[in-house]
Amino acid sequence: xxxxxxxxxxxxxxxxxxxxxxxxxxxxxxxxxxxxxxxxxxxxxxxxxxxxxxxxxxxxxxxxxxxxxxxxxxxxxxxxxxxxxxxxxxxxxxxxxxxxxxxxxxxxxxxxxxxxxxxxxxxxxxxxxxxxxxxxxxxxxxxxxxxxxxxxxxxxxxxxxxxxxxxxxxxxxxxxxxxxxxxxxxxxxxxxxxxxxxxxxxxxxxxxxxxxxxxxxxxxxxxxxxxxxxxxxxxxxxxxxxxxxxxxxxxxxxxxxxxxxxxxxxxxxxxxxx
Amino acid sequence: xxxxxxxxxxxxxxxxxxxxxxxxxxxxxxxxxxxxxxxxxxxxxxxxxxxxxxxxxxxxxxxxxxxxxxxxxxxxxxxxxxxxxxxxxxxxxxxxxxxxxxxxxxxxxxxxxxxxxxxxxxxxxxxxxxxxxxxxxxxxxxxxxxxxxxxxxxxxxxxxxxxxxxxxxxxxxxxxxxxxxxxxxxxxxxxxxxxxxxxxxxxxxxxxxxxxxxxxxxxxxxxxxxxxxxxxxxxxxxxxxxxxxxxxxxxxxxxxxxxxxxxxxxxxxxxxxxxxxxxxxxxxxxxxxxxxxxxxxxxxxxxxxxxxxxxxxxxxxxxx
Numbered sequence: 001x002x003x004x005x006x007x008x009x010x011x012x013x014x015x016x017x018x019x020x021x022x023x024x025x026x027x028x029x030x031x032x033x034x035x036x037x038x039x040x041x042x043x044x045x046x047x048x049x050x051x052x053x054x055x056x057x058x059x060x061x062x063x064x065x066x067x068x069x070x071x072x073x074x075x076x077x078x079x080x081x082x083x084x085x086x087x088x089x090x091x092x093x094x095x096x097x098x099x100x101x102x103x104x105x106x107x108x109x110x111x112x113x114x115x116x117x118x119x120x121x122x123x124x125x126x127x128x129x130x131x132x133x134x135x136x137x138x139x140x141x142x143x144x145x146x147x148x149x150x151x152x153x154x155x156x157x158x159x160x161x162x163x164x165x166x167x168x169x170x171x172x173x174x175x176x177x178x179x180x181x182x183x184x185x186x187x188x189x190x191x192x193x194x195x196x197x198x199x200x201x202x203x204x205x206x207x208x209x210x211x212x213x214x215x216x217x218x219x220x221x222x223x224x225x226x227x228x229x230x231x232x233x234x235x236x237x238x239x240x241x242x243x244x245x246x247x248x249x250x251x252x253x254x255x256x257x258x259x260x261x262x263x264x265x266x267x268x269x270x271x272x273x274x
Numbered sequence: 275x276x277x278x279x280x281x282x283x284x285x286x287x288x289x290x291x292x293x294x295x296x297x298x299x300x301x302x303x304x305x306x307x308x309x310x311x312x313x314x315x316x317x318x319x320x321x322x323x324x325x326x327x328x329x330x331x332x333x334x335x336x337x338x339x340x341x342x343x344x345x346x347x348x349x350x351x352x353x354x355x356x357x358x359x360x361x362x363x364x365x366x367x368x369x370x371x372x373x374x375x376x377x378x379x380x381x382x383x384x385x386x387x388x389x390x391x392x393x394x395x396x397x398x399x400x401x402x403x404x405x406x407x408x409x410x411x412x413x414x415x416x417x418x419x420x421x422x423x424x425x426x427x428x429x430x431x432x433x434x435x436x437x438x439x440x441x442x443x444x445x446x447x448x449x450x451x452x453x454x455x456x457x458x459x460x461x462x463x464x465x466x467x468x469x470x471x472x473x474x475x476x477x478x479x480x481x482x483x484x485x486x487x488x489x490x491x492x493x494x495x496x497x498x499x500x501x502x503x504x505x506x507x508x509x510x511x512x513x514x515x516x517x518x519x520x521x522x523x524x525x526x527x528x529x530x531x532x533x534x535x536x537x538x539x540x541x542x543x544x545x546x547x548x549x550x551x552x553x554x555x556x557x558x559x560x561x562x563x564x565x566x567x568x569x570x571x572x573x574x575x576x577x578x579x580x581x582x583x584x585x586x587x588x589x590x591x592x593x594x
Contacts, residue, residue: 104514105514
């Protein structure tokens with residue numbers, strides 16, 4: 001399958017200075033190689049501090065890697081100018097963990113969704129309203145919340161709205177950085193089902209986004225993804241199809257994550273009950 | 275609207291409390307305008323007693339407060355012993371001059387600090403940010419009086435600007451544009467001192483508030499949508515960072531009458547500063563009370579305006 005987004009030898013280092021003046025380097029990503037094919041469902045799992053979120057923001061070009069390359073189709077994103085990058089950004093969308101800070105508190109639901117259209121398309125106000133309503137319905141939100149302030153929505157509604165906003169510009173890659181972690185179980189299950197619907201095999205490959213789910217929950221990862229990538233200390237320590245990772249984990253980090261999920265949940269089941 | 279009504283009631287009660295406290299503290303301070311007259315052998319004890327009775331100074335404190343409240347209701351704010359005139363018209367002329375200076379300098383200070391603070395936040399950690407932070411730190415440690423005297427000295431030595439006052443002698447005969455230019459030249463020094471003095475506080479607050487919101491999820495999500503950086507800063511980060519800045523703006527309004535007193539005295543600006551200083555030294559009781567009350571009125575009004583602006587700017591307050 002055609003590789004859409006890839007990272008090669010990606011390194012990201014953060015520097016901090018001790019009180020004594022000594023500079024300390026923290027390597028959040030260490031020579032990461034990853035390929036995301038068109039329309040794929042990939043889960044990146046790992047414990048806290050393993051570098052999952054850093055990888056997400058680097059892939060979405062919100063942080064510049066210290067070294068290595070990120071390619072999107074024929075473009076090497078790490079070499080592009082700010083203006084060139086801006087035209088590619090809508091193709092790679094990121095949904096953040098915390099739905100409470102995900103929206104401009106001064107914006108209504110309609111303003112949240114239509115802002116990129118106003119700047120990047122020539123759609124009329126009527127068209128924008130229509131498209132926004134379609135998006136709301138697609139993510140399972142009521143049509144009549146268009147005029148409501150984004151601050152008035154519940155956590156689950158906000159996360160759905162965040163996904164709707166990410167889908168607004170028809171991205172080719174949708175990255176969800178722990179986007180389900182702050183939600184309760186029933187809402188998590190609803191949103192997992194929504195992601196499965198968005199990446200349904202029945203949708204033509206040309207319009208189906210590749211979804212990258214970043215989570216520390218191996219059960220959720222196994223239920224959603226076709227391929228799992230396990231990270232530890234900024235490195236990818238194991239990756240492969242779900243059956244291999246869950247059935248025959250090789251690395252200690254994967255085994256540790258699997259041991260944490262031994263709560264009787266059948267991880268082979270695709271659609272969690274709501 | 276209940277929120278605004280509550281805030282308004284709060285402001286009115288605060289102002290009523292301010293009248294009591296101001297009157298009480300000023301009236302209870304030792305000595306009065308007529309005490310110095312006792313040393314003058316030409317003024318008899320009977321005359322002094324008659325004068326005190328004329329100005330109600332022989333009455334109990336509660337009665338004097340009520341008489342003053344009645345005078346306040348008539349728009350007089352009491353009577354000046356030194357000027358032998360109601361306080362209001364005396365204060366009005368000086369307050370107008372002070373407001374002319376402080377409104378101009380406050381607007382200028384915000385117009386300079388806002389882009390500087392946002393720019394500094396955007397370039398956080400880079401040389402621009404370090405330069406702005408460094409200059410702010412230097413301005414912060416220079417006391418206002420030293421800044422005022424320093425600029426006054428430069429102005430006197432170079433003769434670039436008039437060293438004091440509000441207008442030149444004979445300027446009333448000049449055409450309107452020339453009079454305006456004369457006023458602007460006189461205002462440049464005191465306004466410059468006020469603007470420079472206000473910069474560190476404003477720039478630092480704006481910088482820290484905007485820097486905090488730049489990292490928020492919604493700004494990063496908007497960036498991922500390809501929204502230009504300028505729009506991200508002015509339409510996303512700045513409005514979301516507005517709450518503490520609106521409170522600071524309310525405080526700026528509150529300080530419009532009282533914030534420039536020192537600068538007015540140093541640069542001989544004919545505002546409330548020199549007038550109140552003179553009234554305090556002469557124990558001109560009702561002028562002092564009137565000046566303090568006017569400052570309190572601006573402070574309360576500034577807070578109320580900030581509340582209204584917050585209500586308008588932040589939908590989360592409206593939701594409550």
